[in-house]
Amino acid sequence: MKSDIILSGVGGQGIISIASAIGGAALANDVHLKQAEVHGMSQRGGAVQSTLRLSSKPIASDLIAYGAADMILSIEPMESLRYLPYLKPEGWLVTNSVPFVNIDDYPDMDEVIAEIKKVKNHIIIDADGIAAKVATKRASNMVLFGAATHFIDLPLESFKDGIRQIFAKKGDAIINSNIDAMMAGREAAAEFLK
Amino acid sequence: MLGDEAIAQAGIDAGMSGMYAYPGTPSTEIMEYVMKSDVAKENNIHADWSTNEKTSMESALGMSYAGKRSICAMKHVGLNVAADSFINSAITGVNGGLIVVSADDPSMHSSQNEQDNRFYGKFAQIPILEPVNQQEAYDMVHYGFELSEKFKVPVLMRITTRLAHSRAGVITRDRQAQNELMLPKDPMQFILLPSVARKNYRTLISNFDSFVEASEKTEFNKYYDADDKSLGIITCGIAYNYLVENYEDQNVPYPVLRIGQYPLPRKQIEKIMSECDEVLVVEDGYPMIEEMLKGYLKKEKVRGRLDGSLPRDGELNPNLVMAAIKKEKFEIEPLPATVANRMPAMCKGCGHIDAYIAMNEALLDYGKGRVFADIGCYTLGAYEPYQAISTCVDMGASITMAKGAADAGLVPAVAVIGDSTFTHSGITGLLDAVIEDTPITVVISDNYTTGMTGGQDSHALGRIEKICEGVGVKPEHIRVFHPTPANHDEMVALLKEELAYDGVSVIIPRRQCVQTMKDKELVMKVKELGLNKKN
Numbered sequence: 069m070k071s072d073i074i075l076s077g078v079g080g081q082g083i084i085s086i087a088s089a090i091g092g093a094a095l096a097n098d099v100h101l102k103q104a105e106v107h108g109m110s111q112r113g114g115a116v117q118s119t120l121r122l123s124s125k126p127i128a129s130d131l132i133a134y135g136a137a138d139m140i141l142s143i144e145p146m147e148s149l150r151y152l153p154y155l156k157p158e159g160w161l162v163t164n165s166v167p168f169v170n171i172d173d174y175p176d177m178d179e180v181i182a183e184i185k186k187v188k189n190h191i192i193i194d195a196d197g198i199a200a201k202v203a204t205k206r207a208s209n210m211v212l213f214g215a216a217t218h219f220i221d222l223p224l225e226s227f228k229d230g231i232r233q234i235f236a237k238k239g240d241a242i243i244n245s246n247i248d249a250m251m252a253g254r255e256a257a258a259e260f261l262k
Numbered sequence: 263m264l265g266d267e268a269i270a271q272a273g274i275d276a277g278m279s280g281m282y283a284y285p286g287t288p289s290t291e292i293m294e295y296v297m298k299s300d301v302a303k304e305n306n307i308h309a310d311w312s313t314n315e316k317t318s319m320e321s322a323l324g325m326s327y328a329g330k331r332s333i334c335a336m337k338h339v340g341l342n343v344a345a346d347s348f349i350n351s352a353i354t355g356v357n358g359g360l361i362v363v364s365a366d367d368p369s370m371h372s373s374q375n376e377q378d379n380r381f382y383g384k385f386a387q388i389p390i391l392e393p394v395n396q397q398e399a400y401d402m403v404h405y406g407f408e409l410s411e412k413f414k415v416p417v418l419m420r421i422t423t424r425l426a427h428s429r430a431g432v433i434t435r436d437r438q439a440q441n442e443l444m445l446p447k448d449p450m451q452f453i454l455l456p457s458v459a460r461k462n463y464r465t466l467i468s469n470f471d472s473f474v475e476a477s478e479k480t481e482f483n484k485y486y487d488a489d490d491k492s493l494g495i496i497t498c499g500i501a502y503n504y505l506v507e508n509y510e511d512q513n514v515p516y517p518v519l520r521i522g523q524y525p526l527p528r529k530q531i532e533k534i535m536s537e538c539d540e541v542l543v544v545e546d547g548y549p550m551i552e553e554m555l556k557g558y559l560k561k562e563k564v565r566g567r568l569d570g571s572l573p574r575d576g577e578l579n580p581n582l583v584m585a586a587i588k589k590e591k592f593e594i595e596p597l598p599a600t601v602a603n604r605m606p607a608m609c610k611g612c613g614h615i616d617a618y619i620a621m622n623e624a625l626l627d628y629g630k631g632r633v634f635a636d637i638g639c640y641t642l643g644a645y646e647p648y649q650a651i652s653t654c655v656d657m658g659a660s661i662t663m664a665k666g667a668a669d670a671g672l673v674p675a676v677a678v679i680g681d682s683t684f685t686h687s688g689i690t691g692l693l694d695a696v697i698e699d700t701p702i703t704v705v706i707s708d709n710y711t712t713g714m715t716g717g718q719d720s721h722a723l724g725r726i727e728k729i730c731e732g733v734g735v736k737p738e739h740i741r742v743f744h745p746t747p748a749n750h751d752e753m754v755a756l757l758k759e760e761l762a763y764d765g766v767s768v769i770i771p772r773r774q775c776v777q778t779m780k781d782k783e784l785v786m787k788v789k790e791l792g793l794n795k796k797n
Binding site (some may be wrong): 078091095100101102103104105106113114115119126127128129130131133134135136146147149150152153155170171173174175176179181187 | 430512581592597600602606
């Protein structure tokens, strides 16, 4: 199996948690893993990115080559476009639809969505809305994680274990709430795969 | 674990007694890991931030003098600050093993330059270790301590951002015991009077051949031979990963020499250079090896950054390396026009913002171009809408450049510096100004933390006024205020007064960094020190 994923968003949106949950699932299945991240600017509303590489074979580069990513997984719609050059032609662009507007020249959302729809394989879900309904708005990153699970060749139970691991210290209620969010995201994405 | 964390864990497992560092991206996590480690605490491993990289280097050297193992970590520009002791530690040599970790930043993701600190290792004439991945970083710490104690020299370990901040699985070893306290056998070893230094230096020089021999024998320099000799490839550190990423099962058809230890292994270099028609040198940093091999008269058939095969600057990636092999150009696809820049900015509610707004207004009559700033979150004041500063060069340069500009006649000259940067290297510049009574206005923006790197302890906490008084700033020209929108007019008036004063003024806008509000320890300390006085 192989999965090269670019995670993107704005500092503070929780992309590292997604990476950790997927990472936990990978390690439990004896899959090699490399996860690179951008530190420092995450506190200051800047664009952030994490690179997650899974493979049954040893992984060399910490960076994904341009044109080689299997998926861009983004908590912020405009940020999903920033890494388009990384996406392989058949790759999946999976993104939240809710913009994070902290700059003056944030583009028109219609244009952003139009650009996303130009990507052959795309999934746009209202991760914030889904999260608010089944868990809390803060779980929107877990909703996106759920959407991504269709494209990562690991058992569903391992993904749930990944969530159990990262929220272990927060108790069962929070763990289950985040698993619900993940499953809801997985369901929402399934609509696009029909 | 992160490359940084692998190094930290390795230090603990290899029996180090001390971790010394000043925060600096991408090295910060090394010290943070040791600070959080229960094992480190139980075993009394020193793990506290130093005031700057020079003091951290010297303390590490002191621990080495006493026979124990230590690691000193910093970002690349940090080694500039530690250079005095670093270079001389090669002359004194070590007693207990000493590893200096330099985390370089090709592409300057969070730095002022992309200097390649392998040059420092070459300059000091000591061995350098450059790991290819997280596992090797871990293993090299163990090996590095042994190498250091065998040859009685410090060892430089050089990593870059993409290894420092990338996670992979690492297999660890059982922890070994720390060294015993033990003085150097030669009581003169560490005394660099010329007579001693000359002797020590000759020893260092004479060891060079042994370092080369070690490089030729080490498993960290790997020669992968292959049949197609039309091209030979030399890679340094993680550049190897970018090369093999392009080939199925990492099977490169050309001979590859993977460098992980310097000085260069002469035998292997001679082999690849003589057997291959061309040699491509792939380094995640300056073209240091490329230039050495090319020779001044560029007679050798060596390719790399200097001939345009690879870009002259910036970090590498798999695409660039493949393009270099094929002698093609790689260009990233342009982004759709809808993608706007999302630059880092100061956080909502940051005290630096209120200070800048007041400062901009107070300086309206004097005009722009006279604010000399420093390294920290407040450097972001250069961007719109504040555009409040004119310079940012190196740690502490705000105060000293303001002084130089004032000497030139640019008065008033304002310096903006953070609290942690101030104790790092602002105090000496302030003393210069006080001694000459130069008319500068120094704004020490105190947010109780080392903010940009993630909120580490600031050595300035609760000490700033006393330090300034001790240096000789007149107490009536040390002004503290609480920077909030509500206090704007007061701040402007205060600033105007001090700008007009024909001597050294220190103004301290003081408000806790909003990112540290959840830090219970800090909040308590601040309360104890009585720092949160309103105007």
